[in-house]
Amino acid sequence: MLSARIKQARQRIALSQQQVADKMGVSKTAVFKWENGHYEPKNLDILANILGVSLTWLREGRGSPVPAQTSDMPAEINNASYNQDETPVCLYPSIDMAGYIHSEQQQHRLHCKKFGLNTELLERKKISPDMVACFPVDDNSMEPIMPHGTVFAVDLNRTSIIDGNLYLIKQNHLFRVRKLYSMPHQKVRLHAYNKTEYYDESVSVSDIVILGRVFYYAVEL
Incomplete structure (x- = not known):
């Protein structure tokens, strides 16, 4: 049943009903009703992405509940292979999965595939x-430089702001x-490349959590 699968997927990644x-x-209450079969969510595609499972x-x-890698991923990552000149690191199926595990300091590595x-x-x-x-990346906020499907690598040890660098952040x-820029009065400017749909934001330092600095990204050409 759909309700059971929603609950199973949520518990699998240790998310609470409130977090979903x-x-x-x-x-x-809506999530509670989904999991108890009272009614079905309207946006199953969004829910599947949040839970890190296949929509089908x-x-x-x-x-399989774990979605297969799509052609949106660069070839070298899609193959998940590495040689003696490469070091295996964790590849998560979505930004939400990566961000949640590390922002909540989860020690488990569910869905952590490896690539070199x-x-x-x-x-x-x-x-x-x-x-x-x-x-x-699963949105268009960094287009056209970093289109949908671009894979980011984040160093979770680097959380201090260097103006103009890219960071993985948690906001609301x-x-x-986002690119980050330090501003006076404990403010930070958040910048996305897609200026048409995403305006720069000026927020208080306390309004965001910086999880790590992007040091590498790969785009399929």
């Missing part, structure tokens, strides 16, 4: 492989990649 509700923009599995119960990142790059930047989180229960 916040991400979906609904009440906790969530809707119909067919196939250049060893020399990690050594040169003094980055510990255990503190790397990678994920594909949402996980985003």
Whole structure:
């Protein structure tokens, strides 16, 4: 049943009903009713992305709950292979999965697939492989430079702001990649490349959580 699959997927990634509700923009009661079969959510595609599961599995119960890698991912990451010049690091299926696990300091690595990142790059930047989180971007906020499907690699040890660098942040229960700029009076400017749809924001430092700095990204050409 759909209700059972929703509950199973939520518990699998250790999200509370309230956290799912916040991400979906609904009440906790709505999520409770979904899981008890009182009614079905309208936006199953969004819910599937939040829960990190296949839409087909969530809707119909067919196939594997873990979505297969799509062609939106770069070839070298889609293959998830590495050689002696590469170091395996964690690749999560979505920014929400990567952000939640690390913002909540979860120790488990559910859905953490591996792919190879250049060893020399990690050594040169003094980055510990255990503190790397990678994920594909699932919106158009960084287009046209970084289109939908771009995979980001984040160093979770680097949270201090260097103006103009990209960061993985948590803002109002949402996980985003943004350029950050320090401003006077404990303010931070958030910048997205897609200026048509995403305006720059000036927020208080206390309104965001900086989870790590982007040090690498890959785009399929």
